[in-house]
Amino acid sequence: MSHIWVAGGVFVITYALIVTERVHRTVAALLGGTAMILLGVFAQDEAFQAIDWNVIFLLAGMMIIANILRETGLFQWIAVQAVKLGRGNPFYILIILSAVTAFSSALLDNVTVVILVAPVTLFVASRLHISPVPFLVAEILASNIGGTATLIGDPPNILIGSAADIDFLSFVANMGPISLLILLAFLGLSKLLFQRELKRAQGRAIDLASLESSALITDRQLLRKALIVVGSVIVGFFLHGALHLEPATIALAGATILLLWSRKNPHPILRDIEWTSLFFFIGLFITVEALVQVGIIEMAAQALLELTGGNLNLVATLLLWFSALASGIVDNIPYTATMIPLIKSMGQALPIEPLWWSLALGACLGGNATLIGASANVVVADLAARSGHPIRFGHFLAYGLATTGLSLVLATGYLWLRYL
Numbered sequence: 111m112s113h114i115w116v117a118g119g120v121f122v123i124t125y126a127l128i129v130t131e132r133v134h135r136t137v138a139a140l141l142g143g144t145a146m147i148l149l150g151v152f153a154q155d156e157a158f159q160a161i162d163w164n165v166i167f168l169l170a171g172m173m174i175i176a177n178i179l180r181e182t183g184l185f186q187w188i189a190v191q192a193v194k195l196g197r198g199n200p201f202y203i204l205i206i207l208s209a210v211t212a213f214s215s216a217l218l219d220n221v222t223v224v225i226l227v228a229p230v231t232l233f234v235a236s237r238l239h240i241s242p243v244p245f246l247v248a249e250i251l252a253s254n255i256g257g258t259a260t261l262i263g264d265p266p267n268i269l270i271g272s273a274a275d276i277d278f279l280s281f282v283a284n285m286g287p288i289s290l291l292i293l294l295a296f297l298g299l300s301k302l303l304f305q306r307e308l309k310r311a312q313g314r315a316i317d318l319a320s321l322e323s324s325a326l327i328t329d330r331q332l333l334r335k336a337l338i339v340v341g342s343v344i345v346g347f348f349l350h351g352a353l354h355l356e357p358a359t360i361a362l363a364g365a366t367i368l369l370l371w372s373r374k375n376p377h378p379i380l381r382d383i384e385w386t387s388l389f390f391f392i393g394l395f396i397t398v399e400a401l402v403q404v405g406i407i408e409m410a411a412q413a414l415l416e417l418t419g420g421n422l423n424l425v426a427t428l429l430l431w432f433s434a435l436a437s438g439i440v441d442n443i444p445y446t447a448t449m450i451p452l453i454k455s456m457g458q459a460l461p462i463e464p465l466w467w468s469l470a471l472g473a474c475l476g477g478n479a480t481l482i483g484a485s486a487n488v489v490v491a492d493l494a495a496r497s498g499h500p501i502r503f504g505h506f507l508a509y510g511l512a513t514t515g516l517s518l519v520l521a522t523g524y525l526w527l528r529y530l
Contacts, residue, residue, distance in 0.1 A: 113151050117400045120145045124397055125439065128482060129503055135482065136386045139393030146400035160399030161392050164358040165265055165443055165485065169391075171361030172222040173383045175340060178368055182333035185230040186326040193234060200238060200308040204248050205297055207231060211249045212256030212293050215486075216286075218344055219357070220257035220264055224249060224486045225384075228493045242499050244307040246490050247506060248300060251478050251513045253486045255296055258474040259289035262347045265485060266437075266446035266473040268357065273450045274466045278348065284467055288524040292475070292517045299516060303509055332372055339368040387492045391441070391485065398444040407436075407445075411452045423530045425456065426464045427522060433472025434518055438479030438510070441488075446473045464529040471525070475517040481506040 124142030128135045147157050179185070192210070196202035207227065214223045227249055235242035257263030261271040261281040271281055327333060346353065346360035353360075369376055401407050414432055418424035436445050446469065453465050477484025481491055481503050494501045 114404045114406060116149050117146060117151045117404045118406060120149065120151070121397060121401055131503060134386070135488075136390040136393065139390045139397060141393070143393040143396030146397060151400045152403045156403070157396045157399065160402075160444075161395045162443060162447070164356045166388055166391060167358035168219065168265075168356075168361045169221055169388060169485070169489070170383060171358065171363075171365040172219070172343075173225055174365035174379055175336070175343070175361070175368055176222070176225040177379045177382045178332070178372060178374060179226065179336045179340070180229055181329060181374075182336060183326045183328040184333055184336075185226070186233055189230045189234045189237075190326060192230070193237075198238075200240060201301065201305055203234060203238075204245050204304060204308065205300060207234075207245060208248045208252040208297065208300065209293075212252040215253045215256035216259040216263050216289070218347070219262055220253035220484075220486045221489055222361075223256075224253050224490050225493075228490055232493075232497050232499075240308065242497070243494065243501055243505070244304045246494050246499075246501060247509050248304060250487050250490050250506075251296060251509065252293065254474055254478045254484050255289060255293050255513075255517065257486070258292075258471065259286045262350075262357065264474045264477070265443045266477075267470055269443070269446050269450060270466055270470050270473075273454070274462075276466070277351075285470060288471070288521055291524070292520050295516055295520060296513055299513065303512065335371050336368060339364050339371070384489055384492050387485075387489045390488055390492075391443075394441050394482075395444055398440050398448075401440075402444075402448050407448045408452065410436075411449065415456060420459060422460050422464065423526070425460060426468045426525055426530060429465060429468040430472040430521060430525060431518060433469055434476025434479065434514060437473045437476030438483045438514070441482060442473040442477045442484050449473075464525065467529060468525060471521045472518075475514060475521060478517065479507075479510045479514040481510070483510070 120142055124138050124145075127133050127138035127141070133141075143157065146152065147154050192203050192206045196206050207230070211223055211227050214227070228246065231245045231249060232242050235245060254264065257267070259282060261267050261276065261278045267281065267285075270276070271278075343360055343364035346355070346364070347357055350357050350360060369379065411432075414428055415425065418428055433445070433449065449469055453462065453469055456462070456465060474484075477487065481487050481501060487506075491501050
């Protein structure tokens with residue numbers, strides 16, 4: 111019983127430090143993780159086993175690829191195309207970049223997508239002489255919505271698909287329609303959410319819109335090599351089950367091959383990896399696993415089952431909303447890993463398919479609620495801070511809660527109409 115109070119207390123303090131930003135969130139997460147070990151909540155070897163290295167190495171591998179791609183000028187070229195298509199209007203550009211981010215996140219994991227799109231956004235905003243924050247916030251929200259659609263789009267989906275033996279096409283058939291509906295609703299909501307922040311100085315976009323696109327690609331040979339590797343990695347993600355390889359292995363293999371093929375000096379490439387994001391996840395995995403070890407998360411989930419009296423409609427609906435709430439508080443990856451055994455247990459008494467979709471929708475969409483709710487959020491926040499445009503926890507919360515609330519209302523209707 112004492113360990114429950116200790117783990118709960120450390121978690122509350124850790125989360126309070128993250129929310130109030132009294133210390134950097136990476137420091138807060140590492141502090142929480144090490145405190146769980148030093149206070150005896152669980153042993154050091156158990157704590158280190160709690161770290162999902164597949165997530166860490168997947169992010170690291172894709173960050174390396176993104177850093178090399180950045181040197182080709184591809185991102186600036188995409189920026190010019192977005193501005194030309196949006197006719198220099200910041201709101202139209204935001205919609206275009208959000209849509210590109212969402213659809214790309216369905217085909218590639220959303221963390222990789224935001225790593226690729228964020229530099230484009232920073233470039234566009236600098237040339238338009240406006241803050242990149244509304245663009246980055248919109249892209250975070252769009253990436254989590256788009257990532258909901260497929261098996262590889264968001265890390266929780268990878269965990270669920272593996273545990274439930276759901277293949278790629280089945281996942282798309284079930285999650286694709288509702289993800290598209292939510293994306294369209296979000297794009298409509300964006301006008302209300304972001305338009306006030308997108309005021310710009312008159313006539314400032316002309317220099318970007320008039321740039322010659324071809325001049326922006328600075329290294330065509332490197333671009334060709336990088337695109338070949340990126341394409342191969344994407345195919346590898348689609349086939350990772352048949353290949354019996356984790357996505358992290360495929361990403362690291364692609365990064366290594368590209369480093370070798372491009373003959374790039376690895377020092378600057380590795381230096382630019384978002385190490386603060388990676389260590390934030392390491393600390394968070396340990397901190398949340400401590401809650402699992404002492405039974406706090408399981409007790410909360412069991413209470414959910416008892417509260418519903420075994421009614422499938424109530425279980426699926428409450429699971430959807432509880433998962434969204436929990437994923438907004440803790441990262442949705444460790445939360446999903448914790449819930450999977452419980453879903454299997456409940457599946458002995460209830461039809462299990464609606465529960466899997468409730469978990470997937472809740473975990474992915476709930477990741478939009480707060481700045482630490484999903485991996486993509488944290489990565490973009492770190493990129494923004496490094497560029498001198500930090501995204502504040504409270505500032506993001508207003509947009510995240512509005513988007514999450516709308517998403518969950520639509521998802522609830524979808525669950526009831528299709529599965530219940």
